[in-house]
Amino acid sequence: MSSKIKHFFFISLPLFIFILYKISNISYNLPEENIPSNALISDCKCKRNEYVELDRQTNGNYLIRFKQATYELDPNKHVFTCDLYNTLKRGPNQKVISFSLFGKEKLYYKLIYDIAYKIKKLYPDHLIRIYHDESLDKSFMCDLECSQRHVDFCNIKKLPLDTFNK
CATH class of the missing domain: 1.20.5 (Single alpha-helices involved in coiled-coils or other helix-helix interfaces)
Known part of the structure; x- marks a missing residue:
């Protein structure tokens, strides 16, 4: 050559x-071709085909659909404590155990895996919300959310709280 x-x-x-x-x-x-334009999707690859669909009703409420579940939401009576996708996919009357996790310390990542496993055994009808900032490893978050479906990560800089009331 x-x-x-x-x-x-x-x-x-x-x-x-x-x-x-x-x-x-x-x-x-x-987004996938079959995902409607009025849908919210996850950032994690394993949940790409799981979307929350929102339809505004004539009374000002929203009809929320996720998989086979459907419910109506009055935005004036709801405070969002996680991102919209994770909050709306779970529906009303959630039982939540919350943690905060910041930084890249691998020890804490391992502890969160252990805690998630134990909570699933002890409190099977509860979900875990892990509040975090931008410092967490995205692959860690997706690995945990994909392997433990009762875990949601909530970025504190993206909390909508009163999104509909502005």
Whole structure:
């Protein structure tokens, strides 16, 4: 192989890989074709086809659909304490155990896995909300949410609280 071809190959290959990476991320972040435009979706890959659908009713309330569950929500009587997707997919009358987790200390990540497992055994009708900031590892959060369906992560910087009342 001539030196020009080698040089071209070594310069082109990383560029080609970078372009493929960008294209795959773009297509990954686009919603599936069957997801309605009025739907909320999870950031985790394992939940890509699980969406919360919202339909505004003539009385000002919202009809919420998640999987086979449907309920009506009066936005004037509801305070959201997690992101909309996680709050609405669970429906009304949630039983919640909350934790706060900040930083990248691996010991705490392991402890949260252990706590999630134990709470599922001791309180099977409860869910766990873990409040966090931007410092947590996203792959850790998705791994835990995907393996323990009773766990939701709530970014404190994205809490809607009174979204509908503004």
